[in-house]
Each structure stands twice: as structure tokens, then as C-alpha cells.
Amino acid sequence: MIQASHPKSVDITAQQMIFKAELDKVETVWDRHAAMQPQCGFGETGLCCRVCWKGPCRIDPLGNGPKVGICGATADVIVARNLLRSFCVGASAHTEHARHIAHTLYELSQNNAPAYSIKDEAKLIDVAKRLKISTEDKEILDIAKEVAEVSMADFGKHHGEFAWLNAVLNPLRKEKLASLGILPHNLDSVVVNGLSRTHVGSESDPMNLLLAAARLAAADVSVMAMGTELSDVLFGTPMPSLTTANLSVLKKDAVNIALHGHNPLLCEIVCDVAATMQEEAKKLGAKEGINIVGVCCTGNEMMMRHGVPLAANYLSQELTMITGAVEAMVVDTQCIMPAVVETASHYHTQVISTMDDNKIFGATHVSFHPESAVEGAKQIVRLALEAYKRRNPDKVDIPNHVQQAMGGFSYEAITAVLKKLDNENPIKPLIDQIAGGNIQGVVLFGGCSNTKVVHDFNYVTMSRELIKRNVLVLATGCAAGALAKSGMQTSQATLDYAGDGLKAVLAALGDAAGTAGPLPPVLNMGSCVDNTRAVRLANDIAMTLGVDLDMLPVCVSAPELMSEKAQIIGTWAAVIGLPVHIGVVPHVTGSSLVTKFLTQDMEEVLGGKFIVELDPIEAANKLYGEIQKRRQKLGI
Amino acid sequence: MNDVLSNVFIYTDPERCMGCHSCELACATAHSTYDLHSAVLNGITLLSRNKVVKVADVTTTSQCVQCKAPCLDACPFDVITREAIGAIKIDETNCTGCKLCSKACPYDCITMMPLPLELQAIPGSKKKKKFVALKCDLCFDLRGEDGTINSACIQACPTKAITLTRDPALRTKNLTLTGYLA
Numbered sequence: 001m002i003q004a005s006h007p008k009s010v011d012i013t014a015q016q017m018i019f020k021a022e023l024d025k026v027e028t029v030w031d032r033h034a035a036m037q038p039q040c041g042f043g044e045t046g047l048c049c050r051v052c053w054k055g056p057c058r059i060d061p062l063g064n065g066p067k068v069g070i071c072g073a074t075a076d077v078i079v080a081r082n083l084l085r086s087f088c089v090g091a092s093a094h095t096e097h098a099r100h101i102a103h104t105l106y107e108l109s110q111n112n113a114p115a116y117s118i119k120d121e122a123k124l125i126d127v128a129k130r131l132k133i134s135t136e137d138k139e140i141l142d143i144a145k146e147v148a149e150v151s152m153a154d155f156g157k158h159h160g161e162f163a164w165l166n167a168v169l170n171p172l173r174k175e176k177l178a179s180l181g182i183l184p185h186n187l188d189s190v191v192v193n194g195l196s197r198t199h200v201g202s203e204s205d206p207m208n209l210l211l212a213a214a215r216l217a218a219a220d221v222s223v224m225a226m227g228t229e230l231s232d233v234l235f236g237t238p239m240p241s242l243t244t245a246n247l248s249v250l251k252k253d254a255v256n257i258a259l260h261g262h263n264p265l266l267c268e269i270v271c272d273v274a275a276t277m278q279e280e281a282k283k284l285g286a287k288e289g290i291n292i293v294g295v296c297c298t299g300n301e302m303m304m305r306h307g308v309p310l311a312a313n314y315l316s317q318e319l320t321m322i323t324g325a326v327e328a329m330v331v332d333t334q335c336i337m338p339a340v341v342e343t344a345s346h347y348h349t350q351v352i353s354t355m356d357d358n359k360i361f362g363a364t365h366v367s368f369h370p371e372s373a374v375e376g377a378k379q380i381v382r383l384a385l386e387a388y389k390r391r392n393p394d395k396v397d398i399p400n401h402v403q404q405a406m407g408g409f410s411y412e413a414i415t416a417v418l419k420k421l422d423n424e425n426p427i428k429p430l431i432d433q434i435a436g437g438n439i440q441g442v443v444l445f446g447g448c449s450n451t452k453v454v455h456d457f458n459y460v461t462m463s464r465e466l467i468k469r470n471v472l473v474l475a476t477g478c479a480a481g482a483l484a485k486s487g488m489q490t491s492q493a494t495l496d497y498a499g500d501g502l503k504a505v506l507a508a509l510g511d512a513a514g515t516a517g518p519l520p521p522v523l524n525m526g527s528c529v530d531n532t533r534a535v536r537l538a539n540d541i542a543m544t545l546g547v548d549l550d551m552l553p554v555c556v557s558a559p560e561l562m563s564e565k566a567q568i569i570g571t572w573a574a575v576i577g578l579p580v581h582i583g584v585v586p587h588v589t590g591s592s593l594v595t596k597f598l599t600q601d602m603e604e605v606l607g608g609k610f611i612v613e614l615d616p617i618e619a620a621n622k623l624y625g626e627i628q629k630r631r632q633k634l635g636i
Numbered sequence: 637m638n639d640v641l642s643n644v645f646i647y648t649d650p651e652r653c654m655g656c657h658s659c660e661l662a663c664a665t666a667h668s669t670y671d672l673h674s675a676v677l678n679g680i681t682l683l684s685r686n687k688v689v690k691v692a693d694v695t696t697t698s699q700c701v702q703c704k705a706p707c708l709d710a711c712p713f714d715v716i717t718r719e720a721i722g723a724i725k726i727d728e729t730n731c732t733g734c735k736l737c738s739k740a741c742p743y744d745c746i747t748m749m750p751l752p753l754e755l756q757a758i759p760g761s762k763k764k765k766k767f768v769a770l771k772c773d774l775c776f777d778l779r780g781e782d783g784t785i786n787s788a789c790i791q792a793c794p795t796k797a798i799t800l801t802r803d804p805a806l807r808t809k810n811l812t813l814t815g816y817l818a
Contacts, residue, residue, distance in 0.1 A: 038662070038793070039794070040658055041658045041661035041672075042657065042658075044672070045661075060657065060660075062664050062681070062683060062684050063681055064684070064687065585672070589673045589676045590676075592676050592677075595676045595677060612673060
């Protein structure tokens, strides 16, 4: 089928840079997507098995060719196995992220991480309480040590309390998972166990492989909470702040440093150090000094905590450099296209990798460690200053479409606003508004951007459609980036798009919070690891009502997902009882069993399920339908 | 355009073919109202009109070569027609499944398939039947408004091994490779 040509992105600044890339003869992710067409149908359907070297084997989905692999694995087994492997990779990315943060907290408690400090003591106490650690008459650093130790013990624990799981899961859900025999007991072995089951000649019961995925998902939601909450302890819990988002945040008269990846450990220190080196930049002629901008989730982390402007989400990462104005693209881990090095080579941009276990071929490596963080950050900023001297002004073209955005809606920030309405029982006003129908329900947008979807289009279209129907929208990760860049995180968006009921609620909350207008209709909750902020809020509602999440008019949508992390996030959302829409066909259609389980049968067992719908308007309709179904169940 | 001696047909270059079967998937979905995902959910078996075959140590595709069409002469119900560019097309809705065309085909390019669910549902077909004849029709029904042929397999081939051609030498080469010509 010939596809009608369409714009590649709905981010206006990205469109301009895509055009500039053509003029500059620089390849972008969209060019590579086009060159890759058509993509293999066996990969698409999940029916390609490369597990052992008797293979590769392919099952013929049309039924004329082989029905089983050389070992006898059926389509169902191959698809389930491939899926579980992907989930294991996604979960391990979150696990390593959280381990890194927990380890840093521990080093800090031992006075081995001089660049770091406990920025939010109240949060540390709150975390300690939820991990059942007593805090009476203890020094802050001692509490930090205990929190870090309890957290690190969760990775390999074989007996006893799984502290973070208990802190995160609704007790009713915990019971349900236990009754199904899929309650994990730690974070590390659940991944290893999942992988071991996919070895040649191991498990060939597709249903049990899917249950392993559900068990993994329960561990993943726990480890993500650890990553987020401990980051808040170290760097401060986000509070609402105004900033800007899209490629116009780069400045012609500044040394621009783009921080890209997922881990707040590095970018926080680079921000601190850059603030002390402004004069050096000005000496080089950069009148506005050093300008730090964010890309992907490192960008979200900084936007949430410090109001650092966000330049790009996943699909527009290369375009930051195509402006010709980025001195350094500093990367840590996850979602960094290997292509950034090639893109940078057309300009003066210095790509700097920072993690010893995440080297980027062709980049300059500055080895970053908690104990010598300041030195590393200084070296990074110096490399950027050096690069500035090489900038070619003829190649600089920065879009000037400035877009305001409000970020920083952590669980604590939302609770603080609600407390102004009801100090005793802050969750009550929210429940009242949902019960009364001013808020019909809540949809959390998460996930990535994907060349199979017009960049940001599904996010913008779906959120507007849902807001119009009085659905409150939360967003994280590249979804949050897309909705920040498209102006959906402003008071104006509430006035322009929200239904009357939602508008009234957001206006009242805006008054309570003291913002200049209503709160935005899309509340930015942070990076993709921060999805558990929304889970905590939803669990507050559920536990107040004495129900589980499978009763609440709350849905999740990942309309442009791609990464394995997003896949496992979507899976845990379904496993904790929520309908999860995905806007990209998953690689499972080669198995009717797996497809049916994920999109239908799962609902009976766990209350959550996947809804695959490529059309954004139809997807919004379906989610609204799910919300109404649940409202009826609650009798509201 | 009645010159059927130089019919257009599909040729797959065995040097370029990777045997990945993407063309089969594309063919099957192009001849169906379902896509892969909805077909799975609705229990529909998709059927391709081409087939990836391995000959000697190369792979290529095997499908109707749009020849002078003994199948067309054999069909007692006149549901096989010769279209503008010489594409031979079976009206699958009205095919009775009598198998005469597949017996007449010198190249074994017509497959008799148990009637798929999709066709069972269509009312007004000529008679109750158990089978339907399927073969490559160059995706004639998917041609562009300007008459261009957009065969799904050609679009789907990741190595651009599949082409639409009129070159009789390639027809000979193809038939020789698949063992029909000495």
C-alpha cells in the first residue's frame, strides 16, 4: 500500500529543523525509517525466533509453512518468549537506574559523595516511614543509610519483606497477585528468572510465560518507585514551575549544553557547576553565558525540579544539533540514538558520554562517578566551552516559536494544592469532583515517540479529545515532553480545550495554588521512571474508597510507544488493574493466544488489559468508554 | 491495450530474494479487508496468492505468470477475466470452487483453498461452495487512480527483489528456475 505523504512531526520547531536537515544534507531518524521500509513481517508479528543457533526459525502466520520451530516451539511460545525477553530488558533498565540512585544515596550517607546532599529531608522521612524504618531520634544521614540499605536489599532479597513492593502496591492488589502465585520477592532474580525461562528447551507453556511477565511487572513498578522517590530525596521533590519547551529554548548567544538520557545523577551536578562557570562563557563572547537544555527524560528530571527548558523528546533529539547551536550533547543512558554522533559530525557539537557501562561509539567519554562528580561536570562544561569556539554562525538557525509550559506536578505538589482545599483529607476534594462528574476520569499518558506515528500527533490529538470530555490528563516521559511542546501544559490550554466541568475544577485548583490562571489540563508528572507518582495518587483514591485500582475510572495510554521500558510500564499498568491503550501494534499478532490474553482475557484475571488502537480519536473514544464502564461499576 | 502477448507479470530476482516471506504477508493482507492485528482477533486466516520457494540454493517467489491463460478458457462460470494490462483475475466472490482452472494451469499457480471465513460471509455468490481458487492478480484491484499497478509484494520486499516486468526472457528464466522449462 502506498502511504499518502504526511508531515513527520506536529512540533512546529521540529518541522523547521527537519527541513533544515534536508538542506544541510544531514540524515534524520525519519530518513532511516523510510530506508528501512518495508519492515519484516515476521518481526512485526513476533514469529521470528533467534533464541538458539539451530535457528533462525519462523512460523508461517498464513498457515502454509512451518507451524512450529525446529525445536517444536509453537507460535504462541515464540511470541510469549520474545515478549518476556523484551520485558526483562525494560525492567532491567529501570532496575539499573534505581540501583545507581540507591547506591549514590548510600555513598552520600558514608560521606563518599561530596557533590550530593539530602535536598528534601521531609521526603526522606516520608520514604523511611513507607519502608517501615523508624526515624525517631536518628540523624538524617543515618536515616539515609538505612533507606539506602533497605532499598539495596530489595534487589537480591530471598526472604522477608519486599519493602518497595509493599510501599507501592495496593494491599488488595498484593493479595490478588499472591493468589495467582505471581508476587515477586525481589528485583534482580525476577529478571534473571524471566530470562532463564526463555532459554531453548525451557518453558513452553505460553500462559505461564505471560504470568512470568506479570510477576516481572509487579517488581518493575516497585523499582521505578524506588528510582523516583530516592531521586526526590537527593535532588528535591518537584513543585510546579513555569518554563519553556521545544527547540526554541536554545540560545544563539549562549553556550548551549543539551543533557540527554534518563539519570538525574549527572545532570544535577552539571547544572550546579555550569552556574559557577557563566563568566568563562561570557569571556568567549557568549553574552548569555551557559544555557542548559534538556532532552528526553534527563530533560524531564531537570524541568520538573528546576524549570530547566526542554528542547526535545525522543524523536527530535537529533534536531537539537541540527540548529547548529548545540556545543555539547551530554548523554547518560537509555534512548540515546547511536546516530547522534553522526549528526554531531556535521556541526561543531561535542557528544559526551558519561557512563562506563553506556559508551556511545564515536563520542568523547568523560567517566562520571558520584565521588568525583564535580570534577567530571567541570570537564564536561570545559569541553562545551571549547566547542563554542568552533561554532559556525552560518550554520545556526534556531526556531523562535516560544512555548510556555508548566512542569513539576509531583504527587506531593498535587497533594499540596489539594491540601489548600481540605487540609485534613486532601484526597477528598478530588474524589468529590470525580464522583460529581466534573472530572469524568483520569488518563495517564506515558511512553515514547515512534517513527510509525507522526511525531507528537497522537498525544496532542488524544489529550485534546479527552480534556474536552472532562477527563484529567497526567503525563510523563516523552508524552510529557510532547504535551509541553504543544502548549497543553498552560492555563491557556485549559481555557481553550477543557470541558466546563474540568475547567471549573482546574480554575479552583489554580486559585488554591496561587497560579495566575487555572491549572493546566495536562499535569506534567515527570520522566518515564516517574509514572509511579501517578500510581501513588490513584492508590490514595482507591484506598480511601476501600477498593482496588481495577474499580477506578483511571486509564493509561502509550499512543506512540517504542522502548522495552515503555512495554513493561504498560504491562504493570495493566497488571495493577488499569486499561492500557497502545497506539502501535505490538509484536504479538503472530499468536492468537497472546493477543487475546493481552487484549481480552487478561481483564477477567487482573482487571487491566491492553487496547490496541492506531486512530487517536477512536482511541480516545475507547478510553472514555472504559472510564464510563468503571464509573457505572462504582455507581457514580 | 489488448496486447496480451507481452503481459505484465511479477518476477523475483533469486539473487536478491532473502526468503523472508514478507511478500506473502503483504499479499495475504492486501487481498483481505483485515490487517494482521484484526485478523488475529477475529480468527480470520489470511491467505497469500504467492509462495516463497527454495530452488537449488536460492530462494525466489512462485506465483501466476499471467500467461495466455488456459484457466480463463477452462472456467465454466466465466469468473476469470483478462484485465487491461493482461492481468488474469479471478472473481473470488463468485468462484464456485469447481477446480477446473487449477487443473488447466500448466504452472501449478492456482491454489484451491477451503473457503475462508471472509468469503463465506458474502451473500449472493453463485452457489454454496467448499473451495475457492486463488492466484496472483498483480493486486489489480489496488491499482492507482492513474492505472498504476501497486502490487503489495513489490512494496513489501525489503531487498527490492520483486519487480513488475514484461520481459519474456525473465519469464523464461523464472519458469526454468522453478522447473517448468528445461
